[in-house]
Each structure stands twice: as structure tokens, then as C-alpha cells.
Amino acid sequence: MQNMADKLLTRYEELKAQISFHNYRYHVLDAPIISDLEYDRLLNELKKIEADHPDWITSDSPTQRAGARPADRFEKIRHPAAILSLANAFGADDARAWLERVKKLDDRVEKAKFIVEPKIDGLSVVLHYRDGIFVQGATRGDGEVGEDITSNLRTIRAIPLKIPVARNKELGPSPLVPRNLVVRGEAFIPIKEFDELNKKLEEAGEKTYLNPRNTAAGSLRQLDPQLTASRPLTLLVYQVVYSEGGQVPTSQWELLEYLKALGFPVADAAKRFNDLESAIAYTETWNEGRDKLTYEADGMVIKIDDLNLAADLGFVGKDPRGAIAFKFPAREVTTTLTGIEVEVGRTGVLTPKAVLDAVEINGVIVKSATLHNFDFIAEKDIRVGDRVLVKRAGEVIPYVIGPVVDARTGKEKTYKPPTKCPACGQAVEHLEGEVAWYCVNAACPAQLLRNVEHFVSRGAMDIEGLGTELVKILVESSLVSDVADLFALTIKDLAVINEELNKKRREKNPPKTAVKTAAKKAPDKRPEKLFNAILEAKNRPLHRLIIGLGIHGVGEVMAKDLSATFGSLDKLADTTVDDLMSIEGVGPNIAESIVDWFATPSNKKLLGKLKKVGVWPTVEQKVSQSSGKLSGLTFVVTGTLPTLSRDGVKEFIESNGGKVIDSVSKKTSYLVLGENPGSKLEKAQSLGVKVIDEAELRKLAV
Ligand code: IVH
Numbered sequence: 123m124q125n126m127a128d129k130l131l132t133r134y135e136e137l138k139a140q141i142s143f144h145n146y147r148y149h150v151l152d153a154p155i156i157s158d159l160e161y162d163r164l165l166n167e168l169k170k171i172e173a174d175h176p177d178w179i180t181s182d183s184p185t186q187r188a189g190a191r192p193a194d195r196f197e198k199i200r201h202p203a204a205i206l207s208l209a210n211a212f213g214a215d216d217a218r219a220w221l222e223r224v225k226k227l228d229d230r231v232e233k234a235k236f237i238v239e240p241k242i243d244g245l246s247v248v249l250h251y252r253d254g255i256f257v258q259g260a261t262r263g264d265g266e267v268g269e270d271i272t273s274n275l276r277t278i279r280a281i282p283l284k285i286p287v288a289r290n291k292e293l294g295p296s297p298l299v300p301r302n303l304v305v306r307g308e309a310f311i312p313i314k315e316f317d318e319l320n321k322k323l324e325e326a327g328e329k330t331y332l333n334p335r336n337t338a339a340g341s342l343r344q345l346d347p348q349l350t351a352s353r354p355l356t357l358l359v360y361q362v363v364y365s366e367g368g369q370v371p372t373s374q375w376e377l378l379e380y381l382k383a384l385g386f387p388v389a390d391a392a393k394r395f396n397d398l399e400s401a402i403a404y405t406e407t408w409n410e411g412r413d414k415l416t417y418e419a420d421g422m423v424i425k426i427d428d429l430n431l432a433a434d435l436g437f438v439g440k441d442p443r444g445a446i447a448f449k450f451p452a453r454e455v456t457t458t459l460t461g462i463e464v465e466v467g468r469t470g471v472l473t474p475k476a477v478l479d480a481v482e483i484n485g486v487i488v489k490s491a492t493l494h495n496f497d498f499i500a501e502k503d504i505r506v507g508d509r510v511l512v513k514r515a516g517e518v519i520p521y522v523i524g525p526v527v528d529a530r531t532g533k534e535k536t537y538k539p540p541t542k543c544p545a546c547g548q549a550v551e552h553l554e555g556e557v558a559w560y561c562v563n564a565a566c567p568a569q570l571l572r573n574v575e576h577f578v579s580r581g582a583m584d585i586e587g588l589g590t591e592l593v594k595i596l597v598e599s600s601l602v603s604d605v606a607d608l609f610a611l612t613i614k615d616l617a618v619i620n621e622e623l624n625k626k627r628r629e630k631n632p633p634k635t636a637v638k639t640a641a642k643k644a645p646d647k648r649p650e651k652l653f654n655a656i657l658e659a660k661n662r663p664l665h666r667l668i669i670g671l672g673i674h675g676v677g678e679v680m681a682k683d684l685s686a687t688f689g690s691l692d693k694l695a696d697t698t699v700d701d702l703m704s705i706e707g708v709g710p711n712i713a714e715s716i717v718d719w720f721a722t723p724s725n726k727k728l729l730g731k732l733k734k735v736g737v738w739p740t741v742e743q744k745v746s747q748s749s750g751k752l753s754g755l756t757f758v759v760t761g762t763l764p765t766l767s768r769d770g771v772k773e774f775i776e777s778n779g780g781k782v783i784d785s786v787s788k789k790t791s792y793l794v795l796g797e798n799p800g801s802k803l804e805k806a807q808s809l810g811v812k813v814i815d816e817a818e819l820r821k822l823a824v
Contacts, residue, residue, distance in 0.1 A: 130171060134178060137168045141184045143288040149279040149356065150287075150387040182255050182283040188351035190273035195345070197270040199260040201248055202304050202364035206265065208241075208423060209441040211448045214402045217424060220446045221398050224426075224435055227443070231435075235427040236401040237374040239360055239392040240408070241447050243335050243418040244310030245342055247275060248363060251303040256283045261342065265440055274342050277351035278309065280387045287385030297383050300368025305381065307359030311338045312416045315354035329501075332511055332524050333454065334418050359386045360423075372429045391415065394427060405448045412450060421449040453515045456526055457481040459508050462493065462537055464544045466568035468576055468672050470560040472540070472550060474499060476510065476522050483514040491520035496539040497557045503527075505534035543568070564724045570604070571597050573672055577605040581678065582670035583662050584769075586655045587648065591626070595619045604724075605670065606731035608656055616649035663773060664690065664739040667732075673719045675712040682776070683707065684716075690740040691729060695720040741777070750779020751823045758786045760803055761796030763816045771816075778823045786811055794819050 141164050148154040148161075165184065172179050179186070211217040225231045246262040259275035260268035275281055285303075286296035311319070316334040323330045331337040341353035359381050362370050371377045375394045382388045391408065395401040405422040412419060425445040426432045432444025461477040474493040481488055491512050493499055502524045504510065509529040514520040543550055543561035545568030550559045561569065574593045578585040585608070596602040599622070601615055624646075665685035669678060676684070683705055688694040694716075702713035719725055732738060757775050759768070759782065766774060771794065772782045786793060786805045793806035793813045806813055814822070 130175075131178065134168070134171045134175075137164055137171070138180075138183055139288040140164055141168060142182075142282065142284060145184060145279055146282065146287040146385050150282075150385065180255075181257070184283070186276065186283070187279065188277045188347055190276070190347045192346035192348075193273065196343075198263075198267050199248075199258065199270045200267050201260065201263075201265070204265050204440070205246060205248060205262045205268070205306065205363065206437065206442050207440050208445055208447040209438065210421075211424075211446045214406070217398065217402055217405075217446060217448055224443050227435060228431065230428070230431050231426070234431065235375075236395045236398060237378070237392060237425045237427050238395065238401050238404050239378075239423045239425065240358075240389050240415060240417075240419040241421040241423045241449075242308040242310055242358055242389070243420045244308040244357075245335075245339050247271070247307060247309045247342070247357065249275065249281065249305050249307065249359075251285055251299070251305070253301060254285050254299045256281065256285075269343075271342055273347040274344060274350040275309070277347055278355045278357055280356040282385040285384040285386070297380055298368055299384065300365040300370065302364065302366040303362065303368070303370075304364040305359050305386065306361040306363050307357045307386070309338055309342060309355055309357045310334060310417050311341075311354055312356060313418060314416065319354060330524075332526075357387060358389045360389070360392075374425050374427050374429055374432075377429065398424070402448070409450050419450070420452070421447050423447050451484040453484055454511055454513045454523070455481050455483050456509050456511050456529075457488075459504065459506060459510045459522070459525075461506055462499070463490075464540055466543060466545045466561055466566060466572070468569060468572035469674060470543075470562055470566065470569050472496075472543070472559045472561060474539070476512075478510070478512065481512065483512065483520065486514065488512060488514060488520045491522050493522050495557045496559060499537055499539070503536075505530075505536050507531075507534035545569075564722075565603075567597055570602075574602060574605055574608070576672050577670040578608070578659075582666055583659045584666070585652075585659045587652050588655070592619060592623055592652075595622045595626075604728050604731065606728055606735055606737070609660065609732075609735035609737055611653070611656065613649050613653045616652045620646060620648050620652075660735075660737050662739065663777070664741050667691070667737065667739055668694070671719070671725075674715040676716065680707065680712065685741050691732075691738065695729065750777070752778040752780030754779075755791040755822075756781045756783055756789065757792050757794055757819075758783055758790050758802055758806070758811075759794045759796070761799035763794065763796040766816060771819075774819070774823070792819070792822075 141161070144154065144156055144161055144164070154161075168183070169185055172183065172185060209220070211220055221231070248260045248262065248268060249256060250258040250260075256276070257272075258270065259272045259281075260270055262268055276283065285299055311334040313334060316331070316337065319337070320330040331340075337353065338355060341350050341355055344350045360378070362377060362381075371380050378388050378392055393404055395404065401424050405424065408415070408419070408422055423445055426435070429444075432442065435443035437443055458479040459476050460479060463475045463477055465473045465475055467473060474496060476491045476493050478489055478491060491514075493504065498504075502522075504522065504525050508525040510525050511523040512520055513523050539559065541550060542548065543563065543566055546561060546563050546566040548561055548563040548566065551562050552559055563569075571594060574597060575590060577583055578588040578593065588608075593602075596608075596611075596619055599619060601611065601619065602608060663685070665678070665681040668676060668681040668684055668691075684694055687705055688697065697717070697720075699710070699713040699717050702708050702716055703710065720729075752775055757780055759771050763771055775782050783790070786802050786809060788809050788811075790806065790809075790811045793802060793811050795803060795813050795815055803813070805811075
């Protein structure tokens with residue numbers, strides 16, 4: 123009997139080691155070698171043994187991760203050494219100034235090496251190991267005393283319950299572990315897991331979380347570890363806070379290697395450099411590539427590698443002199459939502475816009491942000507007066523993520539979406555299956571304004587000089603009630619609206635000495651210039667007019683296809699959904715939207731007016747991609763051409779069946795060369811691509 127129990131105990135120990143090894147492969151190395159099914163089988167065998175022998179269970183058993191009962195409160199823990207923070211550097215010069223300062227304090231800094239690590243935007247945690255067993259874990263607290271969150275930390279599978287974790291040969295021998303070891307790391311939720319968590323909550327109709335950091339912080343401060351266990355937390359370690367009874371490396375680089383060898387997760391992006399400039403350069407590559415990190419980082423930490431030197435440098439307040447946080451520009455800030463305005467789009471869609479207390483995000487002053495739609499405001503319970511989290515990343519327009527509920531004072535006001543269009547007062551409508559609210563009044567001045575703005579924009583009819591301010595005056599003065607009216611404007615009309623514009627501008631910025639400016643004033647050429655620009659726009663090619671009409675779903679590529687296929691608006695207006703769907707890239711939705719557009723009475727009327735004023739371009743249909751003189755040829759254009767503009771040369775080539783692409787490759791047929799060419803010329807020459815000028819291009823097309 124004794125023998126059998128011994129055997130079972132051996133098997134029990136073996137199972138614990140095996141499971142912790144596979145757990146490590148999965149959660150730390152991200153390289154599992156067994157299936158989930160096999161893992162579960164091992165775990166079930168272990169659970170069975172523990173059920174029969176509860177006295178055998180130790181705290182490092184994998185079954186003990188989420189086993190603890192809810193607590194009433196968190197106990198306080200005094201840290202064995204101060205949990206320090208970091209001074210910030212906002213750019214390379216700040217980092218250089220830091221080094222100059224510390225160089226003066228110690229000669230060894232001159233030869234120092236540097237470690238660059240990601241500054242993870244999570245929560246600092248302190249993990250205690252006694253004889254290799256995880257015994258206690260705490261929050262940072264005030265740096266001296268933190269809160270005991272051991273049961274919660276246990277649920278994080280990336281935290282080894284026993285070190286060194288069982289290893290296989292491939293990883294080499296394990297280092298020795300000090301009797302007492304206290305390490306520090308950052309607990310966080312990876313971006314992908316955060317997005318998945320929010321998606322699940324959304325699908326379940328529950329409230330979503332604001333951002334990974336807040337969610338991680340909230341998850342770790344749950345009194346019930348079961349709740350913590352349900353959140354996708356993980357961790358990366360970077361420091362030994364205290365050790366006793368063993369040797370730990372005295373270089374940060376070796377320390378990271380050592381922690382890794384014990385089984386702790388360590389940031390892959392950490393790197394060592396021989397001088398500060400290389401460290402800064404590396405930091406900056408991460409600033410640009412920060413989307414490649416799987417977690418949120420608010421900067422990189424530059425650390426002096428020699429930990430004895432770093433310690434000797436001492437600290438300023440709570441910031442050690444041996445390291446500096448090189449901050450990335452912030453992408454998220456909080457500010458006050460002072461109001462909600464509603465904009466009416468070209469298609470009548472009503473969009474709520476947040477009016478914000480001005481705030482800088484990533485070098486740009488932000489005063490307003492999108493609130494997406496009215497459902498979003500209701501779902502997030504965003505109230506006027508709330509502190510809100512606003513994000514601006516890359517090219518995206520700033521948007522409100524949600525309210526900071528904890529900052530509420532009780533004075534915030536719940537928002538009610540408008541029942542009437544703010545521009546024309548007509549009741550708004552909800553289309554079935556869509557979240558958006560619409561103003562369906564075809565004569566709504568706000569829609570007309572957006573329509574005209576779109577019609578005259580660079581990508582459409584490109585009428586130079588007709589900016590938003592002028593368009594507004596044109597619409598408000600009733601001189602323009604649809605885009606065709608633009609072509610009926612006389613120089614006199616334009617002079618009147620120009621005077622109106624000047625008046626408005628003067629009211630905004632009154633001239634300091636009115637007499638002087640009036641005396642010096644040159645004759646205003648704007649009305650004439652505008653008149654000529656409108657006249658010139660009559661000759662725009664068909665596809666630009668199609669873009670200008672603003673048919674839902676029809677962009678530049680589609681407009682070009684429609685223009686080449688139908689050749690005129692008469693033919694396009696006569697087409698059917700089936701005909702349209704035979705064109706590549708046209709699906710049922712776009713086909714229907716086109717047919718609907720031409721069937722709408724107000725649009726029919728508009729087309730009649732356009733024809734009457736002579737805005738009725740046609741395309742000879744024989745010139746299509748397959749039959750033009752340039753068909754099958756690809757062109758790259760560089761430099762300024764003598765007569766053709768950027769868009770002009772593109773149109774010339776495309777209307778003759780050719781294709782224009784952005785960069786030169788071996789497959790490029792010709793490089794069209796103008797004055798002041800860029801690097802494309804060199805590339806074309808090195809690849810042996812033929813180089814021609816505008817005159818030669820024109821010859822090719824005849
Ligand atoms: S080193 C002496 N390294 O950033 C050690 N901190 O503003 C000082 N953090 O409170 C900290 N990633 O919570 C260090 N790789 C990293 C870090 C890191 C994130 C956090 C940490 C600290 C804060 C400093």
C-alpha cells in the first residue's frame with residue numbers, strides 16, 4: 123500500500139511540473155507543444171489525485187490559481203525596498219540632457235551601456251518568491267506600502283507559481299534561485315485580448331471597457347479572484363527589487379536574461395546599446411512602429427546597464443537617476459465635454475459632434491471629436507459635462523472613447539438626440555436596419571451646403587476659390603439652390619457674394635486703421651477669377667461630374683468605370699440594376715443606389731438644369747482600357763510637366779487606355795519625366811525603364 127501511495131505522490135509531483143512547464147510554454151513563450159485537450163487531460167488527472175488526497179495540495183499547484191475565496195478588503199504590505207518611478211524625457215534632447223547631468227556625477231557614465239525596454243502602460247506589481255515558490259504579490263501603492271493582491275495575481279498564468287519553471291533541454295540548465303527573491307513587473311491586458319473582450323461584452327449587450335489600462339487596474343483590484351481570472355491579464359517583468367541568499371546579475375541585460383531563464387516573461391523588444399544615440403534611434407523606431415507592439419506602451423525606458431553604477435547615481439525624489447522614461451506623444455487624453463452639436467451630412471445623415479475643452483493630443487490642439495452616432499452616446503451613457511477620454515491616433519479623426527464615470531460631480535446632463543433636423547426643422551427619420559438618423563428633406567439647406575462643397579471639391583469638379591465660407595453665403599443668399607445654379611452665376615452675382623465675404627471677414631477681424639487699408643486696397647479680382655474657374659469646370663471630364671453628384675457608394679474608381687462604360691449621363695440614367703451589376707466591382711447595393719439616384723425627381727430636375735447650362739460631358743466609348751492607344755501600358759510620372767498638371771496627365775493617360783501607378787518597377791512601361799524629378803528617375807534608370815517627356819507621351823497617344 124505504502125508503495126502505491128509513494129508512486130501516486132511521485133506522479134502527482136510529476137504532473138505539477140509537467141503542467142507548469144506546458145503552462146509556461148503557452149503563456150510565457152507563446153509556443154505550446156501539446157494540444158489544449160492533452161493539457162486538460164493532465165489537469166484532470168491532477169485534480170483527481172488532489173480530490174483523493176487534499177492534504178497533498180501545495181500553493182504552487184496549478185489548481186490553486188483561481189481557488190481563493192473573495193476577500194473583504196486588501197491587506198497592506200510594506201515593500202522590501204522602495205518601488206521607484208521614473209523621470210520623463212519628451213524627446214531626444216531631454217534624453218541627452220539627462221545623460222549630460224549624470225555624466226557630471228560619475229566618470230563611469232562615459233563608458234556606460236544602455237538597455238532600452240518598452241514602457242508598458244499597465245500596473246506595476248511586486249512578486250515575492252520564497253524558496254522558489256510564489257508566496258505574495260502586491261500593488262505598487264505609494265511606493266513604500268502596497269496592497270496584497272496575491273490571490274488575484276495567482277490567476278495570471280504568465281506568473282510562475284514556482285521558479286525555475288521546469289525546462290526542457292533546448293532551454294539549457296536553470297539558474298539558481300535566491301532564498302528570497304522579489305521581482306517587479308507590469309501587469310496588463312494585450313490589445314487584441316482587450317478588443318475581443320469588448321466585442322464579447324458588446325455582443326452580450328453589456329457595457330464595454332474604456333481602455334486596456336483601466337481594465338487591467340480594475341481587474342486586479344477585484345475582491346473576488348474568480349473575476350480577475352476571467353480577464354485576459356498577463357505580465358512582463360523587468361526588475362529585481364530585493365534578493366537574499368543567492369546571486370543575481372548586476373547588469374540589467376544579464377538580469378533580463380536571468381529572469382527569462384527562471385521562467386518569467388520578459389519583453390522581446392528589450393535591447394542593449396553601446397551609446398545613447400543608438401538607444402535613442404531604437405526608441406524612435408518604436409515610436410513610429412508602436413502599433414506593432416501587442417500591448418499599449420506609452421514610451422520606452424532607457425536604463426544604464428550597470429546596475430551598481432545606476433544605484434550609486436542615487437535618485438531625485440522617487441526617480442532613480444540611472445534610467446529615464448522616453449515618452450511617446452500621448453494618443454489618449456481626458457477633457458471636458460462641454461456640448462454636443464449635430465451636423466447634417468450630404469446624404470442627410472445626422473452626426474453628433476463633441477464640443478470639447480481644447481486639449482493637445484500628439485502635438486495637435488483638439489476642440490471637437492466625433493461621437494459616431496446617437497446609439498453610441500446612449501450605450502456609453504455619455505453626458506454633457508462629463509470628463510471624456512478622447513483618442514487621436516495616426517490619420518484617424520479624433521473620437522470620444524467614453525466617459526470617465528468616476529470623475530462625475532452629479533451636474534452632468536443626459537443627452538437627448540434631436541427629433542428635428544437642426545438645419546431645416548423637419549422631423550428626422552430612422553431607416554430600417556441602420557443606426558443613423560436622417561433628415562429626408564431634399565431641400566434642407568445643410569444638405570445643400572454639403573452637396574455644393576462636395577461638388578466643387580478637388581476630387582470632383584475642382585472649382586478653385588470656392589471655399590466653404592463662400593459656398594455658405596451662396597446657399598444662404600438663395601443664389602444657389604442646387605449645384606447647377608453655380609453655372610448660372612454672373613460676375614455681378616459673384617461680386618455681391620464676394621462683398622458679403624469681405625464684410626464677414628472684417629467683422630471677425632476688424633482692421634486696426636480702417637482708413638489706411640481702404641486707401642491702399644487694390645481692385646478685387648476674386649469675382650472674375652471665380653467666374654473663370656466656374657466656366658473652366660464646365661469642361662471637366664464625365665467621371666468628375668459623376669463623382670460630384672455624390673451618389674452613395676460611387677467613388678473615383680467607380681465613377682471612372684461608369685464613365686468608360688456608359689459614356690454619358692443620358693445613358694447612365696437609363697441603365698438598370700442588372701446592367702450595372704455586369705460591371706466589375708458593382709454589387710447589388712451600389713447598383714440600386716445608382717438607379718435610385720437617377721429615379722429621384724429632384725435629381726432628374728438637377729440633370730435637366732445641368733444639361734441646359736452646358737455641363738454635359740461625354741466620353742467616346744471606344745477609348746476604354748482595352749482599346750486606347752496606351753492600353754496595356756503603365757506609366758509613372760515624376761517632376762513638373764510643361765503643360766499637364768498632376769491630375770491632367772493622369773486623365774490624359776487613362777482616357778487613352780493607359781494606367782498610372784505610383785512607383786517604378788521592372789514592369790513599368792515608361793517614366794514620364796518633368797522638371798525637378800524625384801528619386802523615381804534614378805530607379806527607372808537602374809531598372810532600364812524607358813524615360814520620356816510630355817511631348818513624347820502625346821505622340822504615343824496619337
Ligand atoms: S523601471 C527603478 N521599466 O513605468 C525602476 N518601469 O513611470 C523604475 N513601467 O512605475 C521603473 N514598463 O510601473 C520600468 N520596462 C519598464 C517599465 C516600467 C512600465 C512603469 C512602472 C513605473 C512607471 C514609471
